Amino acid sequence: MDGQYSHDSRKNILEWSLPVIDEKNKSGSLEFSIDGKPNDFFPVHVSFVSKRNFCDIQVAKVTYIEGGSPVRFSSETSFVVDKYEIL
Structure with a gap:
């Protein structure tokens, strides 16, 4: 097994976490x-969370275009997965 997992029997949840996904991992x-039947596992919910974007652009x-004075701003990073496979 890679990463860590926990099982919540009250909510019927198996949560698996990989703390680092990068070039080496x-x-x-x-x-x-x-115990159970294959259909007991469906539907499968998959989610991904990242604290930074893939290429670390900030x-x-x-x-402002006119005058070049600074603008106060904030930013929010969102890392979205296009595809995942359950094999």
């Missing part, structure tokens, strides 16, 4: 056994 695997400053 591109994939992970988790194998488990449980906005350094924002200025």
